[in-house]
Amino acid sequence: MHALKPFSALVCANVILAVTMTFTMQTFPLPMWPMVIAWACFFHLGGGDRPPAALVAVLAHAVFGVFAGWLAALAILFNPTALPGTVWVPLVVGAAVGLMSLASGWPRLAVLPVCVYGFAANWAYLDVPGRFDATVLTTLRADNVIVALPLALLIGCLFGWANARLITQLSSPGARTRSAG
Structure with a gap:
């Protein structure tokens, strides 16, 4: 069997894994869209060339964003001020964004958009009734965002890694011959 052209390998790998992820997530309680975000971030941070480094970078950045969002959610719920929510919520969100922006000065969290994707995924997850x-946010349980999202992000990164490997397998005649034998 001959190798696919790189673009054809990319399309085939993406379709195969997107179908696999969508089918699999029908039976698991983890949120799929943060997985997709992590998968995309994996490639954005060099996963095609440096999979281990990309996996660590995505998790560091996106989980930091989730953590900032979780802290913001707690601050909003336990408002220690006399400020109304219409004032308190924007101040808390602004403080969280400021924290992520400050953290981007550290090389390990320098890709601010990936932190923001984690922060946004946090709020999308919390938008579910x-x-x-x-109680949910302060208890170690599967539907707590600080538990569910890091796991979903990890699985998304692993799908990204599998995607990179599958593209290589589909486009490399040597790799396909070795794996078949």
Whole structure:
């Protein structure tokens, strides 16, 4: 069997893994879209060339964003001020964005957009009824954003890694011959 051209290998690998992820996530309680975000970030941070480094970088950045979002959610729920929510919420979000922006001065968190993707994924997850709740957010349980999203991001990175390997397998005649034998 001959190798596919690189673009054809990319298309085939993406379709195969997108179908696999969508089918698999129908039976697992983890949120799929943060996985897709992590998968894309994996390639954005060099996963095609440096998979281990990209996996670590995505997790560091995106999980930091999730953590900043989780802290912001707690601050919003437990408002220690007399400020109304219409004032308090924007101040908390601004502080969280400021924290992520400051952290981007550190080389390990220098890709601010990936931190923001984690922060945004946090809020998308909390937008589901029942999740933006003090008991949920302060208890170690599967539907707590600080538990569910890091795991989903890890799985998304692993799909990215599998995607990079599958592209290589489909486009490399040597790799396909070795794996077949």
